[in-house]
Structure formats: structure tokens, C-alpha cells
Amino acid sequence: MTNKISQYTRNRYKMEATSSSSAGAGSVITVNLPSGGGIIDLASFKWVINDASAVKSGSTTGTYYAKLPNNVQSLISRVDVFCNGVAINQAFAEYNSGFQMLKLIRGTQDRDQSFDKCVQNSALTDDLASDTNKRFVMCDWLGLIGGETSTRFLDTSLVGTIQIRITLAGNEVLVPAYNFNGNLSYSARDPADIPSTDNGTVQGASLSYSVKDFYFTIDTVSLDPMYQMMLREQIARNGMLEVNFLAYYSFLKDGITASADTMNWSLSTQSLQKVYCAWRDKDYQLASHLATDLTTLGAIGRSYVPNFNTFQNFENGSDWRGQLTLNSVSYPQYALTTPEACADCAYAIDRVGMNATGNLIGSLDAYKGALFVWPFRFDHPSGGCMSRGEDVGLMSGANTQGTNAAMAIRTSGHTATNRSAYVLCQTQGTLLIGAGQAVSVRN
Numbered sequence: 001m002t003n004k005i006s007q008y009t010r011n012r013y014k015m016e017a018t019s020s021s022s023a024g025a026g027s028v029i030t031v032n033l034p035s036g037g038g039i040i041d042l043a044s045f046k047w048v049i050n051d052a053s054a055v056k057s058g059s060t061t062g063t064y065y066a067k068l069p070n071n072v073q074s075l076i077s078r079v080d081v082f083c084n085g086v087a088i089n090q091a092f093a094e095y096n097s098g099f100q101m102l103k104l105i106r107g108t109q110d111r112d113q114s115f116d117k118c119v120q121n122s123a124l125t126d127d128l129a130s131d132t133n134k135r136f137v138m139c140d141w142l143g144l145i146g147g148e149t150s151t152r153f154l155d156t157s158l159v160g161t162i163q164i165r166i167t168l169a170g171n172e173v174l175v176p177a178y179n180f181n182g183n184l185s186y187s188a189r190d191p192a193d194i195p196s197t198d199n200g201t202v203q204g205a206s207l208s209y210s211v212k213d214f215y216f217t218i219d220t221v222s223l224d225p226m227y228q229m230m231l232r233e234q235i236a237r238n239g240m241l242e243v244n245f246l247a248y249y250s251f252l253k254d255g256i257t258a259s260a261d262t263m264n265w266s267l268s269t270q271s272l273q274k275v276y277c278a279w280r281d282k283d284y285q286l287a288s289h290l291a292t293d294l295t296t297l298g299a300i301g302r303s304y305v306p307n308f309n310t311f312q313n314f315e316n317g318s319d320w321r322g323q324l325t326l327n328s329v330s331y332p333q334y335a336l337t338t339p340e341a342c343a344d345c346a347y348a349i350d351r352v353g354m355n356a357t358g359n360l361i362g363s364l365d366a367y368k369g370a371l372f373v374w375p376f377r378f379d380h381p382s383g384g385c386m387s388r389g390e391d392v393g394l395m396s397g398a399n400t401q402g403t404n405a406a407m408a409i410r411t412s413g414h415t416a417t418n419r420s421a422y423v424l425c426q427t428q429g430t431l432l433i434g435a436g437q438a439v440s441v442r443n
Helices: 095-106 115-119 225-238 338-347 364-369
Strands: 009-015 022-024 028-032 039-041 046-058 064-067 076-083 134-138 153-155 162-168 175-180 183-185 205-222 241-256 261-267 272-281 321-326 329-336 374-377 405-412 419-433 439-442
Touching (some): 046 064, 095 419, 241 261, 338 364, 338 374
Antiparallel strands (some): 028 162, 039 153, 046 205, 241 419, 272 419, 321 329, 321 405
16 A cells, blocks of 8 residues: 655745845844745755855954854754744744754754755855855754744635844954964964963954845645645644744853852753853854864864853863753762763763664864863653654653743862853743644743
8 A cells, every 4th residue: 555645746946035134243133934835845945145255354464264163054043933922932042053953963964064064054164265255054043944843835815924134243253264374273373373371362353244136935735635624724723833843042151260159040941952052262252263173172074163152161171961950850860071071962862772863963072172072861752662863743851830940060170270151051832823823932
């Protein structure tokens, strides 16, 4: 017996931004998805950029170039999604930082060094010139528009106009590159361009960027009219349709200098799936800052990572220990070590067993010094004990509604380096679709 879908067709649509087709640091780009009653494939949403350029200005002794950061997602600081004017996601601070953390453990070396390198700029360029007229296609997104939903296909006739607002990041995400005797270096400077109090920047250099000639695309499908009739019948019978999606919340703490520290925050959600933690140098937002050389840390794949996305745990020798608490309950029941936190980068996303795929962390030194992510999981694996990846349809995370859960990470064994903490909470929200394109959200 064979399966068959009747009257199935597929097409792709191009959407222009309602704002200007040229943007730079801090700009807001707005785009409306097709709303003519079609069924959109949420996993197909793309941002096509035909001209991305970085410019170096200012006065320096050495010769420097302006480079765009690895991962085109690094150019985005915030993403807002609206359905019929209703905010679907709570946009979280530093979208680019959250994306980088997740990619470190969700990504794989083969994709990062092939497809992502071709179209999503996963690696810094190595030519002796500033990045100009670069072409990218941003395919990977977080949340509803990234297809992180319990259903990949959404009938727009039920929800009305879907609007996406993208806020671009500041110039601090750009990377200076130095012409060192005819060789490109992301970690060297002319001695005359080192600030008197060395903060890792190139004194006198000013970097900026622009994106031009861009548009967005999304695929739509058409099915037998019976499908849409069944959806409306379900709304009439049950009052609404429910679509689960991943929602993210971020929390930051600056000015940490002690070897032991506690960071507190609170969150109310119907399903807390995972928590990711990391630290960065206090100067991570400084413009014209040198990149981190991963080759000195035994990493594989990428050679450099921009300062803005250099995540560390600032371990003093082998002394680092960490633990999370949720309403005074400790996770785990003891303070774990750095290698245990690294091992959880696979376990937290169900990459278990010797046949599981790897991630972007190539050595323990690289993990500690530039690619650090400390994950906790509160949800249950789906599809049996050997499942893989995220199942947004299953809701099993910690329910903190009504309690506004008090959470904290307690760590010790840090160096005295002044640092900033970044915490990303992955939760499940529910899009509630009622009659007459009535839309609401339960978080």
C-alpha cells in the first residue's frame, strides 16, 4: 500500500522589505509574509543578501581591513514576530549571541565547513581586503520563523498577516584584520596601534557595515481543500488550534570579578526545556576588537572566532565548578566540572551513543577558551531512549507558571578576570488560533 497526497502543489515567493532595501548598524527591517490564504513552510524562510560590505575608516599606522563576522546571523540583535498585530515571541537580547551558543552544540563540522561556509558565512574570509559585495542567504532562524514548531506548515488564512521585524546589530560584531608582512592576521596589530591600556582593540580603527539589495523568500504549498476545511472544523469543535513553538529568553550580568559568583534570575513559563550559560570578557562589546585564534587552542574547523562571540568559563587551572538551582533545588545534586559540562553539550540535545553526530567544539582547550556553552535540560527525550534533536510537539519541561521560578547559577574556580555572563532559556510557547483569525499566545 502506498501513501498519496492529492492536489499538492508548491511554489516560492519573494517578499521585499516594507522599509528601505539598504540598512546598517541599528536599522530595523520589516517584512510581511504572504497572507493570501496559502499554507507557508516555516522552515523555508530565507533572507537573501546580494551586497553585504564592511568598511574600515579612521587613522592607523598599520594596514587593516574590515571583516564581516562568521555566521550571517551575527548581524542580527533582535527578531520580533507578529500575527495580526499580536506579538508572538518575546524578543530576547542579543539574538546573535543566543544563535551562536546554540549552533556550537546543535551544529556539525561537516555542515559548518560546507553549506554554511558557502551561503551563511560560517568562517571569516582570508583575503587581504575588506569584505565588500558579499552575497549570503540566511537560512537558519530561531523560534517560530525557524520552523521550531509542532507543525512545519501554517495556514495563513487562519492567522492573518505575519510580520517580522529584524533589528540589526551594532558595529561591535565586526572584526579587524591586519596586513602583517603580506599575510592576513586576525590576532596581530602594529605596535603603534595598541592602546596605552591594552583592551584588545586596534587604536584609531573604526569599522562599519551595510547590507543592500536584499529580499526575503518563503515556500508555500497547496493541498486538497478538504485539509483547510478540517482545520476550521477543529476550531469550531474545540474553540481553537494549538501550535507549539520554541521561545527564548536571555539574561545578562556584567562586572563579575570574583572567583566565585551567583547569578540570579526568574522566569514564568509553561515549559522550561533547557538553560544555556556562558561568560565573555567585559570588553566583548568593544568595536574594532581582535578575534580569538582557535588554532592555538587545538580546535578544528574554524580558525578564528570574533571577540563578540568568544564564550569562555575563565577557569583557574582545573578548579572550575558549577551548579544550577531552580526554586532551591540543585541541578545536578553536586557541582560539576568543565569536562562534565562539555559532555552535557551532547547529552542535552540527545546526541547520545557512538553513532551520534558531533558538534563544533573541537578540543577541551577550545571549549574552555572560546567555545564554551554550559547546558542544562529539564525536558524528556521524545520518541524513545535513542531519540535525536528537539521535538516541539512534546511538552515535558518544567512548569514554572504561578511560581515565577527563582533560578541561579553558582560557580567557583574562575580567574579574577572582569567578565559578563549570558544565560539563554529555551522554553515552549503555544500559538492559539481561534475563529475569525483570532490569535493569542500562551507562554
